[in-house]
Amino acid sequence: MRIRHVAGVLALCAPLGSLLATGPASAEDEVKVGLLLPFSGVYAGLGTHIENGFNLGLEHFGGELEGVTITVERADTEAKPATGLAKAKKMVLQDKVDVLAGIVSSAVLGGLRDFVHGAKMPLIVANAGNDAMTGPKCSPYITRVSFSNGMINRPMGPWLAAQGVKKVYAMAPDYAAGHQMIEAFKATFTAAGGEVIGEAFPPLSGTKDYGPYISAAKAAGPDAIYTFFAGGAAITFVKQYSDFGLKTEIPLYGAGFLASAAYVHVQGEAADGIVAALHYVPTIDTAENKRFQEAYQAKHEKVGSEFAVQGYDAARMIVEALKASGGDKSKLAENLRKVSFDGPRGPLEIDPKTNNVVQSIYIFRNDFKDGAVTQTVLDKVEGVRDEVNGCAM
Numbered sequence: 466m467r468i469r470h471v472a473g474v475l476a477l478c479a480p481l482g483s484l485l486a487t488g489p490a491s492a493e494d495e496v497k498v499g500l501l502l503p504f505s506g507v508y509a510g511l512g513t514h515i516e517n518g519f520n521l522g523l524e525h526f527g528g529e530l531e532g533v534t535i536t537v538e539r540a541d542t543e544a545k546p547a548t549g550l551a552k553a554k555k556m557v558l559q560d561k562v563d564v565l566a567g568i569v570s571s572a573v574l575g576g577l578r579d580f581v582h583g584a585k586m587p588l589i590v591a592n593a594g595n596d597a598m599t600g601p602k603c604s605p606y607i608t609r610v611s612f613s614n615g616m617i618n619r620p621m622g623p624w625l626a627a628q629g630v631k632k633v634y635a636m637a638p639d640y641a642a643g644h645q646m647i648e649a650f651k652a653t654f655t656a657a658g659g660e661v662i663g664e665a666f667p668p669l670s671g672t673k674d675y676g677p678y679i680s681a682a683k684a685a686g687p688d689a690i691y692t693f694f695a696g697g698a699a700i701t702f703v704k705q706y707s708d709f710g711l712k713t714e715i716p717l718y719g720a721g722f723l724a725s726a727a728y729v730h731v732q733g734e735a736a737d738g739i740v741a742a743l744h745y746v747p748t749i750d751t752a753e754n755k756r757f758q759e760a761y762q763a764k765h766e767k768v769g770s771e772f773a774v775q776g777y778d779a780a781r782m783i784v785e786a787l788k789a790s791g792g793d794k795s796k797l798a799e800n801l802r803k804v805s806f807d808g809p810r811g812p813l814e815i816d817p818k819t820n821n822v823v824q825s826i827y828i829f830r831n832d833f834k835d836g837a838v839t840q841t842v843l844d845k846v847e848g849v850r851d852e853v854n855g856c857a858m
C-alpha cells in the first residue's frame with residue numbers, strides 16, 4: 466500500500482523501489498479518504514489530535530496491503546452542522562472520495578447523517594458519540610470506532626453511588642452530546658439510588674465565564690458535581706472550578722474528556738483529583754499502547770490522547786477493511802463493521818447490530834505529581850456494548 470496526502474498535508478510513500486515497481490496509482494487502486502474534523506473553534510485541538518493519530522495509523526498499518534494508494538483530503542467542519550454538511554457534500558459529490566472519516570461533534574454527525582446514508586458513502590466516525598446514530602438513526606454506511614455518549618457515562622452511575630455519593634449536580638454544554646452524556650449518567654445513578662438535584666446546560670461555544678453556573682451548582686448543596694466538557698470549554702471550566710475554590714469542597718466527576726490527555730497539561734494542578742471515565746487513558750499498561758505512545762510522542766512531543774487513538778484506530782480499520790476485500794473499495798462499508806483488533810485501548814470490535822464499537826471503559830483519577838498530571842486507573846468495565854436502541858439495518 467502506498468499512502469499520499471493531497472492538499473499539502475503529509476506524504477508517506479513506500480520505499481522508492483516499490484514505487485518504481487508499481488508506477489502511478491490508477492483510479493481503481495487509489496482509495497480517497499475525506500477527513501472531516503474541526504481545525505478551528507471550541508474543538509480545534511481535538512481535530513489535530515485525531516488527524517495526527519490517523520496519519521500515524523496509516524504509517525503503521527498501511528504497509529500491509531500491496532498495490533493500493535491511500536490519499537487523504539481534509540476539511541474543517543468547526544463544530545457547526547451546516548459547515549460539516551457542506552464540506553461532506555463537496556468531498557462526496559465533487560472530490561469523489563471513497564470513504565469519509567472523522568467528525569467530532571454529535572451535532573455535526575446528526576447534521577450529515579441523512580446525506581451520508583442517502584449517498585451510500587461509508588463513514589467511519591472517529592469521535593462524535595451521538596447515541597442516535599448507532600440507535601434509531603443507524604445506517605449500514607456509518608460505523609463508529611470511537612465511543613457512544615451513553616457507553617462512556619453509564620459505568621459512572623453505580624460507581625459514584627458505591628463511593629457513597631448521593632446527591633449530584635450535573636453540567637454540560639447545551640447540545641446533543643451534553644444532554645446525552647448527562648442522561649446516560651443520570652439513568653444509572655438514579656437506578657443505583659442516587660439523585661440528580663439540579664442541572665445546567667451552558668452554550669457550547671462562547672461561554673467564557675462559568676462563574677454563574679458554578680455558583681448555582683454550589684448553592685444547590687450537592688455531594689459532587691458531574692460534568693461533560695471537552696476541548697476549549699473543558700480547559701476553561703476546570704480552571705474556573707479550581708479558581709472558585711470548589712475543587713477542595715465539592716469533588717468533580719465526569720466523562721473523562723473533561724481532563725483529556727490532549728490538554729490536561731494546560732489545566733495542570735486544577736485537574737488534580739478529578740475522577741472520570743473514558744475508553745482510553747495513556748497509562749494503559751500493554752505492549753500495544755506502549756508502541757503507540759512511543760511512536761506518537763517521538764513524532765509530536767506530546768502524549769497521545771484518546772482523540773489520537775480514535776484517529777489511529779480509524780486508519781487501521783480502513784486498512785483492515787481493504788485487506789479483507791483484497792483492496793476492493795466498493796466493499797468498504799460492509800467490511801468496516803467486521804473489523805476487530807487489540808489496539809492501544811485494548812480489544813475492540815464493532816457490534817454488527819448497531820455498527821457501534823464494543824470496548825472497555827476505564828474509570829481513572831487525574832493525579833498531579835512533579836508538575837504533571839497522570840492517570841491512575843481505579844476500575845475497568847470490560848466489553849461495554851450499547852443496547853440496540855431502535856437500530857434496524
Ligand code: PHB
Nearest residue numbers: 570571593594642695722
Ligand atoms: C460529541 O459532540 O459527541 C463530543 C465532542 C467532544 C468530545 C466527546 C464527544 O470530547
